[in-house]
Amino acid sequence: MGKKESSLLKLIISLTLITCVAAVALSVVYMVTKKPIEQSQQSNKNNAITKVLPDFKGDIKTQKVLLEGDKDSVTVYVAYQNGKFYGAAVETYTDKAYSGTFSIMVGFDAKGNIVETEVIQANETPGLGDKIDKAKSDFPLQFKGKNPGKFNLKVKKDGGEVDAITAATISSRAFCDAIQRAYNSFLTIKENKNEQN
Amino acid sequence: MNKIKILTNGFIKENPTLVLVLGTCPSLAVTTSIFNALGMGMATTFVLLMSNALISLLKNVIPDKVRIPSYILVIATFVSIVDLVIQGFVPALSASLGIFIPLIVVNCIVLGRAEAFASKNTVFDSMLDGIGMGIGFTIAITIIAFFRELLGSGTLFGQTIIPFDGILIFVLAPGAFIVFGFTIAAVRWLQNRNK
Numbered sequence: 350m351g352k353k354e355s356s357l358l359k360l361i362i363s364l365t366l367i368t369c370v371a372a373v374a375l376s377v378v379y380m381v382t383k384k385p386i387e388q389s390q391q392s393n394k395n396n397a398i399t400k401v402l403p404d405f406k407g408d409i410k411t412q413k414v415l416l417e418g419d420k421d422s423v424t425v426y427v428a429y430q431n432g433k434f435y436g437a438a439v440e441t442y443t444d445k446a447y448s449g450t451f452s453i454m455v456g457f458d459a460k461g462n463i464v465e466t467e468v469i470q471a472n473e474t475p476g477l478g479d480k481i482d483k484a485k486s487d488f489p490l491q492f493k494g495k496n497p498g499k500f501n502l503k504v505k506k507d508g509g510e511v512d513a514i515t516a517a518t519i520s521s522r523a524f525c526d527a528i529q530r531a532y533n534s535f536l537t538i539k540e541n542k543n544e545q546n
Numbered sequence: 547m548n549k550i551k552i553l554t555n556g557f558i559k560e561n562p563t564l565v566l567v568l569g570t571c572p573s574l575a576v577t578t579s580i581f582n583a584l585g586m587g588m589a590t591t592f593v594l595l596m597s598n599a600l601i602s603l604l605k606n607v608i609p610d611k612v613r614i615p616s617y618i619l620v621i622a623t624f625v626s627i628v629d630l631v632i633q634g635f636v637p638a639l640s641a642s643l644g645i646f647i648p649l650i651v652v653n654c655i656v657l658g659r660a661e662a663f664a665s666k667n668t669v670f671d672s673m674l675d676g677i678g679m680g681i682g683f684t685i686a687i688t689i690i691a692f693f694r695e696l697l698g699s700g701t702l703f704g705q706t707i708i709p710f711d712g713i714l715i716f717v718l719a720p721g722a723f724i725v726f727g728f729t730i731a732a733v734r735w736l737q738n739r740n741k
Contacts, residue, residue: 360612367608367616371623378627385634393637475578475698476714 398426398438401456401465405435414534420444423534434459437538440469441531446523448472451481453524455531461539462496463528478520488514488521497532553674556682562655563686564733569655573687574722576646580703583691584684585639586646589628591680593650596624598664598676605665617660618651625650655683686729693725 398409407430415422421442428435436459442452451471456464466489468482480486491512502525503509504518513521562568572590576582597620601608608616629647633640640647650656659679664672695701698716700708715721 360609363607363609364612364615364619367604367619371619374623375626378630382630382634386630389634389637475717476712 394426394440397440397454397467397469398428398456400467401438401454402428402436403465405430407431407435409438412538414537416530416533416537419530423530425534425538427538434542436464437535439531439534441527441534443523443527443530445519445526446471447474447478447517447519451523451527453481453527453531455528457532457535460496461498461532461535462494463492464494466492466528473520474517478514478517480514480517481520481524486514488512489524492528497529502529502532549671549674552671553678556675556678556680557685558682558733558737560679561682561686561733562658562679563683564730565737566655566658567730568658569653569683570726571649572646572653573683573690574719574726576643577687577691577694577722577725578698578717579642579695579701580688580691581639582642583687585632585636585643587680587684587687589632589643589647590650590653590655590683591677592628593621593624594656594659594676594680594683595673596676597621597656598659598672599669600624601660602664602667602669602672613665614657614661617657617665621656621660622651655679690722690725690729693729694721697721 399405405428407428410427410429412425412427413422414425423442424440426438426440428437436457439455439457440452441455442450444450449472451473452469453471454467454469456466458464466483471479471481473479473481480488483489501509502511504511504513504521504525506513506518507522509525511521511525556562558565560566563570563573569590572586576586597617600620601617604616604620625648628650629640632643632647659675663675667675692702694716696707697713698721699712700706700710713721716725
């Protein structure tokens with residue numbers, strides 16, 4: 350291997366060639382996998398919507414809401430059943446989580462009562478903060494049927510009505526923050542609709 | 547016989563994780579469940595096989611001075627292909643492994659085998675080495691994942707084996723180090739005994 354003459358030109362040509370071949374190979378794979386990736390992301394989303402609005406069968410309209418003072422917008426899937434406003438599934442997030450951010454999906458009925466919550470992505474500590482997932486503990490169940498308009502969305506330590514997860518107050522607060530953001534977005538959408546009608 | 551030796555070299559004698567102690571990052575990070583470990587192992591084996599084969603094929607074309615960037619390019623290309631394919635066709639695995647699939651690029655096992663083996667041997671031997679090392683890596687992280695999943699959550703493949711809450715530390719990072727250490731010790735003990 351050492352015998353080869355390695356002039357600068359040769360180095361440049363060989364690296365360029367390898368890069369070009371790599372680029373072509375990657376673009377082919379990208380084109381082949383683009384559709385399945387989109388489909389799986391779409392079906393993930395649909396699954397999450399069905400989970401937070403279990404009895405709903407109808408049309409979904411997607412809207413983005415950016416609340417005042419927030420960095421990122423929240424996606425609201427407004428649900429219509431037989432042409433009537435049924436409720437909404439809100440894909441919300443919090444940046445107050447124990448490890449950065451997490452995002453959850455919250456389902457609301459037409460009156461703004463919470464139907465169901467579903468964790469979409471979270472990196473909370475296993476065994477402690479990850480109890481925000483209803484598969485792991487009963488913590489999220491206390492929000493079921495509550496209306497954040499009347500229900501004080503704060504942990505009891507902060508003077509609210511939410512029973513925090515033991516040893517995971519930060520995650521519990523973050524969960525309330527995410528739900529509050531979802532509810533505010535839901536209200537914004539609802540008010541806009543009332544004005545239009 | 548010699549070919550079989552190249553293949554089985556990576557299983558125990560030169561096991562990349564437990565004897566060479568390379569690629570510790572994925573070995574610690576994704577071994578919380580057997581499902582993750584097997585997925586990671588298979589993805590890495592594929593990358594090892596393909597990059598070893600291609601690098602061995604190109605070993606006389608690539609100038610010595612730019613060999614490391616060339617190897618990294620080849621490896622990164624295969625890793626990106628694996629990443630896209632997993633995202634498209636096995637979304638569940640992509641969701642649980644997340645960032646650790648793209649990170650196979652910097653897994654020392656892959657670059658190490660390219661530099662130490664594929665750049666000096668024939669294409670066929672390099673492919674055998676890639677498969678052998680990949681299987682060795684998969685076996686090692688599956689063993690670690692077996693104990694971490696069983697002790698940490700009381701499950702195997704997500705099925706409850708021992709109905710209890712689990713020993714939390716085995717799910718967290720310290721548990722990974724503890725199980726990793728004990729597994730290395732066990733392999734060393736076996737090797738010394740067979741001498």
